[in-house]
Amino acid sequence: MRRTDRFLISRKPFAVDLDSLRGERTDTPQGRNPYYFAGRINAVWFRRHGTTVACIGDLWDLQHPQPANAHQFLEQHGDGRYGGDCHGRWDGDSYWGNVTLEEQKRHLAILQPMLANYPAIPEGYDGWWTFHTEGAR
Structure with missing residues (x-):
């Protein structure tokens, strides 16, 4: 991944909580690497599904070597075919997500102002x- 200041929804950008990187290191007896780091970082993003929606969830990746910090995790994350794991989505009228009511409230506290201020990056x-x-199209 790379960081850019320019928001283009067609490039499927993510905003991340740099303090939320977590994961664990797992030994791998086979393969060329002795271990992998299974990491996740909290993220939010906009997508268009007929209408613009605000999403919240996380980005995940298996990496070797283990990243030193969130920036390195993101820079080493090179496979975007799966996108983010969406845990909640707000379309301006309704919420989608299979989480507890408390988690829905936490999501909506971020997603509602995020969509209202499109395409601004939420605080934090x-x-x-x-x-x-x-150069890629």
Whole structure:
């Protein structure tokens, strides 16, 4: 991934909470690497599904070597085909998500102002991070 200041929804950008990187290291007896780091970082993003929606969830990746910090985790994250794991989505009228009521309230506290202030990055998040490379179409 790379960070860009320019928001283009077509490049499927993510804003991330740099303080939320978590994961665990797992030994791998086979393969070329002795271990992998299974990491996750909290993220929010906009997508268009007929209408613009605000999403909340996380980005995940298996990495070797283990990243030193969130920036390195994102920079080493090179496979964007799965996108983010969406835990909640707000379309301006309704919420989608299979989480507890408390979690829905927490999500909506972020997603409602996020969509209302489109395409601003919500407070506490860093963006925009994208898998899109310059010059690629």
